[in-house]
Amino acid sequence: METGQHREVGQSKFRFAIALALAGLASLQSIHSRAETAVKIPPPQVDVASNTQGAQETAVFAGGCFWGVQAVFQHTKGVLNAVSGYAGGPRDEANYRQVSQGDTGHAESVQITFDPRQVSYGKLLQIYFSVAHDPTQLNRQYPDVGTQYRSAIFYKDAEQQQVAQKYIAQLDETHAYPKKIATQVSPLQGFYPAETYHQDYATLHPTVPYIAMFDRPKVVSLKQTFPESYREAPALVASRVGSESR
Secondary structure: OHHHHHHHHHHHEEEHHHHHHHOOOHHHHHHHHHHHOOOOOOOOOOOOOOOOOOOOOOEEEEEEHHHHHHHHHHHHHOEEEEEEEOOOOOOOOOHHHHOOOOOOOOEEEEEEEEOOOOOHHHHHHHHHHHHOOOOOOOOEEEEEEEEHHHHEEEOOOOHHHHHHHHHHHHHHHHHOOOOOOOOEEEOOOOOEEEOOOHOHHHHHOOOHHHHHHHHHHOOOOOOOHHHEEEEEOOHHHOOOHHHOOO
């Protein structure tokens, strides 16, 4: 890792240290307890029509720091690739330093490439809402605060938009969560892969305090809550052609 890369990743650890100091150890332990507990929710009543032709599909979700969201979907059966990156803003390009300022409009996001014969878009949404993050938090996710950590679904077509919106309405109507879902549903204007050192971060750095407290428990929750959708070996970006990350 270059010095600048160390500095940028270190900023995330600095944010965590500040949150720890401000909230106090007891409060952070309480946050950790909530973070590691998946919410059991029903599948969507409406799903994207099944694709039996074998064509790959993509989905883009944002839900706090992209490390944990990426890790969850890398361990999901049917996911061929999950890339950390940035989406939601008007810029033609994005990088970690810019997005971390919180004024680009981008959110830390994950682009998921999946085989619709093995996993549906609706199942990915169910895992996203249940395991990957807390969709009731507005412009934050646990210790990370700002619009760059918002909960958002970036749809690529009208069918994804409809399924996402109807699922949110379904979950709100059935009071699946004690609070209203804050997830935005927005058109995908572009996805910009994050820097190489952000890819596979949770897998490569499992003992980093932030990962151990907030991200690894999500993978455990996936295994426990969706055992039929869990796979032990993650689909790592590093194992694919380098053009998919930079």
